[in-house]
Amino acid sequence: MLGRLRNTDVGQLPIALSIIVLVAVCNLLYVGFACPFDLAPDEAHYWDWSRNLDWCFYSKGPLVAVLIHLGCALFGDTPFGVRFPAILCGMLLHLAIWLLALRTSNSPRFALIVLLCALTLPGLSAVSLIMTIDAPFLCLWAWSAVFVHRAVFGGHAWNWLAAGACVALGHLTKQSMVLFPLSITLWFLFQPSHRDQLRKSGFWLFLVFGSLGLLPMILWNFQHEWIGFRHLLGMSGVGQKSFRWFGPLAFAGEQLGFLLVFWFIAWITGIVQAIQQKCPQQMFLVYLSLPIWIVCALASFGNAGQPNWPAAAYISGFVLAVQAIQRGASAIISPVWLNRTFAAAIICGISISIVLRWPGMLRPIAAELVAAPTRDVPCPVRKLDPTARLLGWRTLAKEVDAVRARVRSETGTDPLIATMTWTVPGELGFYCDGHPQVYSFGFALADRMSQYDVWRPNPVHDAQAFAGRTFVYVGFKLPRSAFDRVKRVAEVVHRENGVPVAAWEIWVCEGFRGFQQEAEHGTPARY
Numbered sequence: 001m002l003g004r005l006r007n008t009d010v011g012q013l014p015i016a017l018s019i020i021v022l023v024a025v026c027n028l029l030y031v032g033f034a035c036p037f038d039l040a041p042d043e044a045h046y047w048d049w050s051r052n053l054d055w056c057f058y059s060k061g062p063l064v065a066v067l068i069h070l071g072c073a074l075f076g077d078t079p080f081g082v083r084f085p086a087i088l089c090g091m092l093l094h095l096a097i098w099l100l101a102l103r104t105s106n107s108p109r110f111a112l113i114v115l116l117c118a119l120t121l122p123g124l125s126a127v128s129l130i131m132t133i134d135a136p137f138l139c140l141w142a143w144s145a146v147f148v149h150r151a152v153f154g155g156h157a158w159n160w161l162a163a164g165a166c167v168a169l170g171h172l173t174k175q176s177m178v179l180f181p182l183s184i185t186l187w188f189l190f191q192p193s194h195r196d197q198l199r200k201s202g203f204w205l206f207l208v209f210g211s212l213g214l215l216p217m218i219l220w221n222f223q224h225e226w227i228g229f230r231h232l233l234g235m236s237g238v239g240q241k242s243f244r245w246f247g248p249l250a251f252a253g254e255q256l257g258f259l260l261v262f263w264f265i266a267w268i269t270g271i272v273q274a275i276q277q278k279c280p281q282q283m284f285l286v287y288l289s290l291p292i293w294i295v296c297a298l299a300s301f302g303n304a305g306q307p308n309w310p311a312a313a314y315i316s317g318f319v320l321a322v323q324a325i326q327r328g329a330s331a332i333i334s335p336v337w338l339n340r341t342f343a344a345a346i347i348c349g350i351s352i353s354i355v356l357r358w359p360g361m362l363r364p365i366a367a368e369l370v371a372a373p374t375r376d377v378p379c380p381v382r383k384l385d386p387t388a389r390l391l392g393w394r395t396l397a398k399e400v401d402a403v404r405a406r407v408r409s410e411t412g413t414d415p416l417i418a419t420m421t422w423t424v425p426g427e428l429g430f431y432c433d434g435h436p437q438v439y440s441f442g443f444a445l446a447d448r449m450s451q452y453d454v455w456r457p458n459p460v461h462d463a464q465a466f467a468g469r470t471f472v473y474v475g476f477k478l479p480r481s482a483f484d485r486v487k488r489v490a491e492v493v494h495r496e497n498g499v500p501v502a503a504w505e506i507w508v509c510e511g512f513r514g515f516q517q518e519a520e521h522g523t524p525a526r527y
Helices: 013-034 041-050 063-075 079-105 108-118 122-127 134-153 158-171 175-190 192-199 201-211 214-223 227-235 247-258 262-277 280-287 290-299 313-327 335-357 363-369 386-390 393-411 425-431 517-521
Strands: 416-419 438-440 471-474 483-496 499-512
Touching: 013 079, 013 108, 041 063, 041 079, 041 425, 063 079, 063 134, 079 108, 079 122, 079 134, 079 280, 079 313, 108 313, 122 134, 122 335, 134 158, 134 175, 134 201, 134 280, 134 313, 158 175, 158 201, 175 192, 175 201, 175 280, 175 290, 192 201, 214 227, 247 262, 247 290, 262 280, 262 313, 262 335, 280 290, 280 313, 290 313, 363 499, 386 499, 393 425, 393 471, 393 483, 393 499, 416 425, 425 438
Parallel strands: 416 438, 416 471
Antiparallel strands: 471 499, 483 499
């Protein structure tokens, strides 16, 4: 790929690679020595998957677990081991964005500007540090775009197979990768200049090869009563009783904030300009951006979703946004104000990225802006500090270990560990001594189904296998009827510089006898 760059590109290649490598090295140093955060709940959940590898999992494909497994094989079960693959994926994502901008613009200078601007986006910064599905998914989406572009505009047929391989791996990461081949198909159908691609073998090899990544997910779901597909439909809002008439409007407002307002407006402007000009290169970027965004907007009629859902739309969309800025949106804003708002967006993005990496500098200010802690709301600062969910897990695990040791010394048996929701078992499994298996009572307590309900045996669905056992339980909603005796033994509050950011209750529950709710749920098919 890099070996076939044009001579005019070569001068920019060392600069781009130097920037990308420098950012990756800084991220490695940050994660290894300066990161103040414990694993995020999603990271810990996927780490739990990585020690129970399978062809697929309840909500996602297996690739994120495989990458974490490899990272921990190299660096041990440590935060660095878990996050190392995210840094590598981030580096490859940055390279793909640069290549995509370079190939669609034929301007090395413009591609470098796109890369530098992209690095200021807080969302992209987070993807390069936190090991969730977004790190490999966005990386694979971007490289799929690079390879398809080379196949269509460069005449290199082998790139269809490379693109198919990226799509197949993308399917093993996140189900929404299916939107990539659909977007490419729409592009060919509605662009007469490229409609002949539909008759070429390369395109069909791309579809077939990419579809291979769906086979493990389909086979696994067939063996598990299609629970993963039902979960996906539920998360997409299909079958929801309530209809959110203003869902798309709320979704658009959320995306405004996600892209710092300026970049969202620039993205919309870039799409409008590309459609007006009907340039094949620009329409390629439009078809890899607008359809996935529209699908997420339509899904918001049934479910509010998450801000990162349309993130793939902004890979190619960001190139369009920078092009719109470069052309100058004179019909909307004067050049002077365009330059000012552009500079403000860059400064704002860098500032937010810094604060998100070291939020302790502003947390005391945030604590002053919320109500004082109470028993019902022990950590009000969490309303303003999204990073609080990455703090305190070591503290909780230390307290759980102390309770486990005390129960072990008093009873002579090793207690099991369970939590109220599916987001906590991975954290305790990672940070507690010996990396114990931790269970979730969530399905019995009206939480959604999770991977912990798929692994068998588990206390919710196989009560007979745990009858009479003692559990150390973490949660506020207590399943008293499921035990002979329950006792709260600790209330854990984690503070950062005196500000409470996380709180839990620890209980010792003796004589497990099962959940009555299981009879109401029936088979584990709820999501």
